[in-house]
Amino acid sequence: MVQMNDIEKSFPGVKALDKCQFTLNKGEVHALVGENGAGKSTLMKVLTGVHQEDAGTIFFKGKKVKINSPRKAQELGISIIYQELNLMPHLTVAENVYIGREEKKNKLFIDKKKLNQKTKDFLKMLNINLDPQAKVKDLTVAKQQMVEIIKALSYQAEVLIMDEPTASLTDSEIEDLFRIVKKLRSEGVGVIYISHRLEELKEISDRITVMRNGNYIDTVATKDVEIDSIINMMVGREVYETSNNKSSKNENEVILEVKNLTRKGVFKNINFNLKKGEILGMSGLVGAGRTEVARAIFGADNIDAGEIYVHGKKVNISSPSQSVELGIGYLSEDRKRYGLALGRDVATNIVLANLKEYMNKFGFIKEDKIKQVAQNQVKQLAIKTPNLKQDVKNLSGGNQQKVVIGKWLDKDSEILIFDEPTRGIDVGAKNEIYKLLNSLVEEGKSVIMISSELPEILRMSHRILVMCEGEVTGELGIEEASKEKIMKFATMRN
Ligand SMILES: Nc1ncnc2c1ncn2[C@@H]1O[C@H](COP(=O)(O)OP(=O)(O)OP(=O)(O)O)[C@@H](O)[C@H]1O
Ligand SMILES: [Mg+2]
Known part of the structure; x- marks a missing residue:
């Protein structure tokens, strides 16, 4: 589906991407990992037309493409759920999902009923308990993230990028999300999955690409690696755990x-x-x-x-x-x-x-x-x-x-x-x-x-x-x- 070759991107004072490689197959979940600032989000912003690469080439379904705007990415069928949520707080759930694509009754008035119904169908399909008419500003971060997921899915994306989707979800919500991701995969969607929760990679990903400091390190099949070796590739050094032998502070003021x-x-x-x-x-x-x-x-x-x-x-x-x-x-x-x-x-x-x-x-x-x-x-x-x-x-x-x-x-x-x-x-x-x-x-x-x-x-x-x-x-x-x-x-x- 996607092949990114030798992608480079600099910002003033920062070389964010240096000859980065990334490929995505149809129907796979490909995890992208690396330390904070490694360049994961930037690489995905290049793929979604938010940033233009300084050098390198991108192929989409075998054809060389220039993704020069987010709209272009959307037309190709590439959707992203950003790390930082991007919703309109004063609009409802349904209005956020269909923003800019509202169906109009008599070409004049937005058909709210229809938007609500369509959103409800999505919520039901994904088993999410949320009122389509609730205002987004009243929702917790976790619920807002679910709205983002539905919004991305509603574009019929063939490539879905998730930038830390589980960061603010609880275990049971993560299970729900994984069910959805697996379902999308079985329908042929390619999912790019960025996460710092490395323990979940074993369950959800087929391949893992590691980046460090703007550089491409390696791509491996998930079933062939231990998470510890992924960590070593990420940080290029050993990580020491802090101890947790604690005593109670009951006597304290x-x-x-x-x-x-x-x-x-x-x-x-x-x-x-x-x-x-x-x-x-x-x-x-x-x-x-x-x-x-x-x-x-x-x-x-x-x-x-x-x-x-x-x-x-x-x-x-x-x-x-x-x-x-x-x-x-x-x-x-x-x-x-x-x-x-x-x-x-x-x-x-x-x-x-x-x-x-x-x-x-x-x-x-x-x-x-x-x-x-x-x-x-x-x-x-x-x-x-x-x-x-x-x-x-x-x-x-x-x-x-x-x-x-x-x-x-x-x-x-x-x-x-x-x-x-x-x-x-x-x-x-x-x-x-x-x-x-x-x-x-x-x-x-x-x-x-x-x-x-x-x-x-x-x-x-x-x-x-x-x-x-x-x-x-x-x-x-x-x-x-x-x-x-x-x-x-x-x-x-x-
Ligand atoms: N618009 C920008 N202007 C200047 N520097 C930027 C910009 N966007 C990203 N950078 C820099 O590029 C580098 C890569 O950032 P990026 O957001 O891609 O990291 P990341 O791997 O997604 O990290 P995290 O796990 O913390 O989200 C960082 O040093 C960051 O400060
Ligand atoms: Mg990021």
């Missing part, structure tokens, strides 16, 4: 306490505390209400009842700036919407939560200080950027995530809420972030970590809180916790 926190229709009677030096894991299925609780503590959403105590003192948090003053930092799961100023450079984003510190008494910005601090974070987190002046929107997805982390580290918050901190982060960098979380709590900070990945929750937490449908359904010390126990609480519907 309580830093944050939440009593009967309620937001009508979203979550109710949430009670828990967070101890000094502790990582409190928050587990549950997507939609359990974890992000909503975090947002309420951070002052981004109102509460209808309940109390929050910091260091034993009752506090009223009605805006994020108040909670930042109280020493609370929130790393959002949706970095595009809440975490970053995408049009600003790396340095500005890193100091963003802490701008006051960087002004002298006359209100002038201390540029040198900013540079120095930003440089430190870039080094500590191994953020891949040509320089500090690069706009964040030009960084690879994983590196954007690291910038958000850098921003909260700079603020030196005492309580950090990390919402899906390793989403879209490669294996090597994941370990770096785990190490970082461990060193933060060793310094005496306290962390709430929301994660949908059970291995991550089990490895990192001292204590685990499980939510289901807006309520806390269980609490487990790390000594007694297991995947099975967590899943039991996570599905304990009232």
